[in-house]
Amino acid sequence: MLNSSSNDDIGGDFHDGRNRCEEAYYFCQCDRLLCSGDPGGRRWFGIGHSGQSTGLRQSYAMKTRQRWLLMIFILSAFLALLLLIFSGSGGSGAGKALNLNLDLDQLTERNKCPACFGVKLCPEMIQGKIKLTDWTKYSVTKLMNQKNVFYADWNIRGKETKLILKKLAHDNELDNLDKTICERHGRDHACDVTRSVQYLIDEYSHASQVHPGQNILHGGKIGEGSDILLCPSHRKMEFLVAAAKKFNKGQNPKTILANVLTTILLNPEPLILEAFTASDGWPFPKYYGSCGRIVAEEYVGRSLSQYMHEPFKTRAHLALQLIEMVNKFGENPTNFILYMTDPSPDNFAVNENTNSLKMIDLENIIVVDKEELILSKTKDADKLLVSESMDCEKNKGGAISKCFSFSTDDLCVRPLTDHNYYAICAGILAPNPLSSDFAPGLLHSIPENDKAKLPQFTELLSQCKDPSLGSLDLNRIEAAQELLHILKDYLK
Ligand SMILES: Nc1ncnc2c1ncn2[C@@H]1O[C@H](COP(=O)(O)OP(=O)(O)O)[C@@H](O)[C@H]1O
Ligand SMILES: [Mg+2]
Secondary structure, eight states: OEEEEOOTTTTSGGGOHHHHHHHHHHHHHHHHHHOTTOHHHHHHHTTTSSOHHHHHHHHHHHHHHHHHHHHHHHHHHHHHHHHHHHHHTTSSOGGGTTOOBOOHHHHHTGGGTTSSSBOTTHHHHHTTOEEEOGGGGBTHHHHHOTTOEEEEEEEETTEEEEEEEEOSSOHHHHHHHHHHHHHHHTOOTTSOHHHHHHHHHHHSSTTOSSSTTOOTTTSGGGOSOSGGGSSOOHHHHHHHHHHHHHHTTTSOHHHHHHHHHHHHHHOOHHHHHHHSOGGGTOSSOOEEEEEBTEEEEEOOOEEGGGGTTSOHHHHHHHHHHHHHHHHHHHSOTTOEEEEESOOOGGGEEEOTTTOOEEEOOOTTEEEEEHHHHHHHTOTTTTSOBOOOOEEEEOSSTTOEEEEEEEEHHHHHHOSOBOHHHHHHIIIIISSSOSSOSOTTOTTOOOOGGGGGGSTTHHHHHHHHHOTTTOSSOOOHHHHHHHHHHHHHHHHO
16 A cells, blocks of 8 residues: 655745735725725725715715625624534534533543543543633534544643543544444444444454454454554554553453444554553653543644744754654564654644653554564565655646655565654655645754754755765665764754
């Protein structure tokens, strides 16, 4: 399977004069309709070239027309707002529709459990210790909040902690999840998911008498789901299940398995956070638990995309952490390799007090069992697999550009790859990055006075982006380690 994504907007139509002109025209139209006394408006209504009485009549007619248009505009905006409030209330009946505050309990959909992510945090949510904050508490935003990410405060013994609550998918993806569970059970799309998920765990587990030895979490019956199911491995699944059991200690083991099944069909983020924990030094948010179809994570801070204009030293510190992050992804005590396949700066966030960087969107991480690959002694196991950007066609204008690309088939079988270094160097750090809208790249504009402290910096960066471009005869991993040393010295 070959996947690729591109950034169509770099140097694209936004900077095109024709479009700007059209934008200006659009604003002119607005002015004509809404602003009294603007020249366009006067021309429109023909004022200024007739006798006074006609002029007054026309001016009066203009004001009346403008008032009408203004009233129509206000009325439609009000109706649109009402519509959002009503539809944003989750369709739980008209009685609750006028409640502007989004009901967190309703948002959790705990009635779907055990076809949910877990219940560990339900008491805190039901008792009102976790509360939605900012604009995300209003039901009007439910419709606009496509990403289903909410901000919240958690009152722990009188101290407020900032949280991020995620539904982990868009509403239509959550509806499809229900259909998928029913399908795996062999029922029609409108089945009772709470029963179907229990059935799947009861009948398809190692202990089951019905289908002995056919564990749904390991076998083919689970079918396709999230990216955690790519590069399948028994040890990987056991590792994730053990972590989920440890995290949700005290709960019914079958319920935990049903939660794991639901999660891996949709988005494995909570499982990855349970298995590769912040307390073990993984550069991910702290995971607090879930209630129904909502998970709660540490609010890390603003996303990396908002750090592109920070001073060079700050950005150098963030780049250093990105290299350390991918070093850990490849070499760690678990003997699993984690591959980032969506290295957009929006998927990283920075703690503003410590400047520490964390990866916050783990949906598309591919986990590979390195131990199994080494034991299986596959062909070319000791050779470095070098990632390459594929040509892809831009949507607008049809120009050919390079795209961030990877082959899952290769990542699943080769224990030694430079994919993660390619992801951060070509994706974010170097100029014209493949995964960022910011054309200069994260490491732009080295201060003149600091250039001597960063020897061969630009060459190393381009070598890491594309080894065939550089003149240093280093592969991507070697170039990244050089960059790491230089950055460490520079930041001392
Ligand atoms: N733990 C977090 N801390 C801070 N911001 C977050 C966190 N998780 C998500 N966000 C914010 O929400 C946005 C969307 O979340 P993400 O998990 O990337 O969902 P999506 O799959 O929709 O991209 C992120 O780009 C970021 O701005
Ligand atoms: Mg994201």
